[in-house]
Amino acid sequence: MIKMLTNATFAAALLASMSANTAPGRSYVPVVTPNGTTLPYQMDHGLKVFRLVAEKVKRELAPGMVINVWGYNGQSPGPTIEAVEGDRVRILVTNHLPEDTSVHWHGVLLPNGMDGVQGLNQPHIKPGETFAYEFTLRQSGTQMYHPHADETLQMALGMEGFFIIHPRHERKRIDRDFAIFLHEWDVPFGAAAPNPATMTDFNMFTFNSRAFPGTAPLVVKKGQRVRVRLANLSMDSHPIHIHGVHFAETGTDGGPTPPSAQLPETTVNVPPGSTRDIEFVADAAGDWAMHCHKTHHTMNQMAHDVPNLTGVDQSGIEEKVRGLLPGYMSMGENGMGDMMDMGHPKNTLPMMTGAGQFGSVDMGGMFTVVKVREGITSYADPGHYQNPPGTVAHKVADENAPGQPTNHDPHHGHGHGGAD
Numbered sequence: 314m315i316k317m318l319t320n321a322t323f324a325a326a327l328l329a330s331m332s333a334n335t336a337p338g339r340s341y342v343p344v345v346t347p348n349g350t351t352l353p354y355q356m357d358h359g360l361k362v363f364r365l366v367a368e369k370v371k372r373e374l375a376p377g378m379v380i381n382v383w384g385y386n387g388q389s390p391g392p393t394i395e396a397v398e399g400d401r402v403r404i405l406v407t408n409h410l411p412e413d414t415s416v417h418w419h420g421v422l423l424p425n426g427m428d429g430v431q432g433l434n435q436p437h438i439k440p441g442e443t444f445a446y447e448f449t450l451r452q453s454g455t456q457m458y459h460p461h462a463d464e465t466l467q468m469a470l471g472m473e474g475f476f477i478i479h480p481r482h483e484r485k486r487i488d489r490d491f492a493i494f495l496h497e498w499d500v501p502f503g504a505a506a507p508n509p510a511t512m513t514d515f516n517m518f519t520f521n522s523r524a525f526p527g528t529a530p531l532v533v534k535k536g537q538r539v540r541v542r543l544a545n546l547s548m549d550s551h552p553i554h555i556h557g558v559h560f561a562e563t564g565t566d567g568g569p570t571p572p573s574a575q576l577p578e579t580t581v582n583v584p585p586g587s588t589r590d591i592e593f594v595a596d597a598a599g600d601w602a603m604h605c606h607k608t609h610h611t612m613n614q615m616a617h618d619v620p621n622l623t624g625v626d627q628s629g630i631e632e633k634v635r636g637l638l639p640g641y642m643s644m645g646e647n648g649m650g651d652m653m654d655m656g657h658p659k660n661t662l663p664m665m666t667g668a669g670q671f672g673s674v675d676m677g678g679m680f681t682v683v684k685v686r687e688g689i690t691s692y693a694d695p696g697h698y699q700n701p702p703g704t705v706a707h708k709v710a711d712e713n714a715p716g717q718p719t720n721h722d723p724h725h726g727h728g729h730g731g732a733d
């Protein structure tokens with residue numbers, strides 16, 4: 314029997330009954346790859362058969378910017394592979410690249426000859442050739458796949474994807490399960506090709522190869538238990554921070570973290586060559602920011618060598634310099650937030666941008682929003698959060714306005730709450 318299971322089938326089944334924990338016939342809640350897809354498979358005599366095509370692809374990082382990268386099946390990151398502990402899988406890899414490749418199944422326990430290091434474990438997959446990998450999954454967790462051939466170039470150009478292995482029986486109910494690949498690129502201003510030779514000086518930072526405001530929000534129903542799987546094959550670590558919740562780190566590419574070792578956290582550092590799973594209950598409605606906490610990683614194509622002119626009155630100077638150096642831009646006198654209105658070359662994103670309901674968000678890169686809503690019946694973007702009356706920080710008429718808290722209440726000295 315050949316049976317095709319598609320991501321759309323899963324999504325339809327999931328939306329048909331949001332209260333159900335699993336789609337019909339599944340022992341798990343399918344993973345959602347924001348701005349990405351899940352790889353369909355076919356059953357062949359009890360094997361799950363997956364097909365990957367390594368090829369050049371075009372990727373829109375955000376509206377207004379498309380780059381030429383390498384990936385799988387027309388995508389970067391490649392589609393998410395999803396299977397279950399105990400499954401036997403066959404993965405057919407076809408090379409449509411101009412050079413040799415191979416695929417390493419990062420963190421998957423398998424026979425040595427399936428490990429994918431070209432030359433060491435297998436012959437090179439030459440352009441035009443198809444190789445079969447076949448093994449039985451004897452673990453669960455968040456793993457990855459990536460080339461082990463001309464690694465610097467092929468991974469820098471975006472060849473990577475999730476390999477998610479669900480346990481036969483989930484230890485805890487999970488309602489929403491997201492997978493986000495962290496990546497960084499060096500794309501010269503106005504160019505479409507990332508520079509794979511760059512070692513440290515990256516200027517674009519992405520969640521599933523999308524930069525804010527191009528990143529899809531994570532839409533969650535209030536009260537749901539949420540897992541976010543993060544993976545990193547870039548040159549830097551990325552400390553990912555989520556507002557509004559405390560989460561636990563529940564797994565790595567080394568498998569599930571024992572409950573006794575799970576620390577409550579608000580930021581999880583994801584080092585190069587690793588994955589991290591975090592879990593939380595979405596118990597507070599709102600639009601909660603989720604972002605890398607390296608501040609330069611929430612900016613797009615920043616000019617790193619701008620002179621520091623914070624606090625310097627530059628009236629008239631920039632125009633004069635631009636007469637000599639077209640395109641010159643200085644750091645804003647009052648910070649960088651006001652640099653976003655400057656003109657920029659073609660195929661280049663503004664450094665910090667994104668419109669919120671109260672104004673510009675002044676963010677870019679590795680930034681998205683976890684949208685927690687009460688009683689939703691669809692995971693479509695619900696728009697801006699409607700704050701209950703009286704719960705938004707607001708401007709006051711003057712700093713000593715009546716009704717505002719004061720630090721000099723004679724009955725409650727020095728914050729001791731009147732105990733003295």
Ligand SMILES: [Cu+2]
Pocket residue numbers: 518550551552605606607610679
């Ligand atoms: Cu980062």
